[in-house]
Amino acid sequence: MKNSILIFASITTLAIGENLLPEDFTKCRQKDAKLNDCLKSAVPDALRRMKKGIPELSVPPLEPLLVSGMNIESGAGPVVINQIYRNIQLHGLTDSILTLYKADLKHHRLRTDSLTPKMEFIADYVMKGRILVLPIQGKGIANITMVNLVVKHELIGEPVTKDGETYMHMRDYKVKFIPQRVILHFSNLFNGDKALGDQMNRFLNENSDLVFNELKESYEKSLSSVFQDVTNKIFDKVPMNKIFPED
Ligand SMILES: *[C@@H]1O[C@H](CO)[C@@H](O)[C@H](O)[C@H]1NC(C)=O
DSSP states (O other): OHHHHHHHHHHHHHHHHOOOOOTTSOOOOTTOTTHHHHHHHHHHHHHHHTTTOBGGGTBOOOTTEEEEEEEEEOOSSSEEEEEEEEEEEEESGGGOEEEEEEEEGGGTEEEEEEEEEEEEEEEEEEEEEEETTEEEEEEEEEEEEEEEEEEEEEEEEEEEEETTEEEEEEEEEEEEEEEEEEEEEETTBGGGOHHHHHHHHHHHHHTHHHHHHHHHHHHHHHHHHHHHHHHHHHHTTSOHHHHSOOO
């Protein structure tokens, strides 16, 4: 009896102590002369395997990726709109490919460019403001679809030592969004006045570059912190030499 408890205890310690990447993830060795090429294919492959998340590491499902909320208070300029988004769903991230990867593990920095064929941002919204000379207000469902979205990611990490293991914690995560095209649709604008709503949605799409440019920075800020959280779910739990084996 005593023995079996002891064995059970040591097995659980092992299971808790050893946080590893899932078996089926491609591992890229730190000293690989083609480390960047390896990561360029391993990372999107891992994204596809994370569609349903990784429960053991508390990584949430990525398809869709849920974001609780986002508030935008766009100040001066041609677009002044206060917007509240809740229950945000991001669809399409796991279809991304990487066009560039630059890992500088010595300085704990990663830089990558991704291309997402179609990223849909679907959320409950409330907004009120003005675009050019037109007032806009509504409360309903927003669909902001970015076609051929290039995202430039810059991850700045630092080594953190816990229980003799080194982790690569990401303390900063910057993104830049460069969509080829943005399609906007807000349901139930102007308290459901269909004629006004259709007209405004048309107007928004005719001016989507202007609208998106005014809102881009807020989207980038909110989404970079979401990407940072997901990355750190893995990087804070799996030691660096288990993500990037040393030999
Ligand atoms: C969002 O808009 C895109 C582009 O118009 C469309 O393809 C997609 O089906 C829409 N998604 C939802 C959930 O309405």
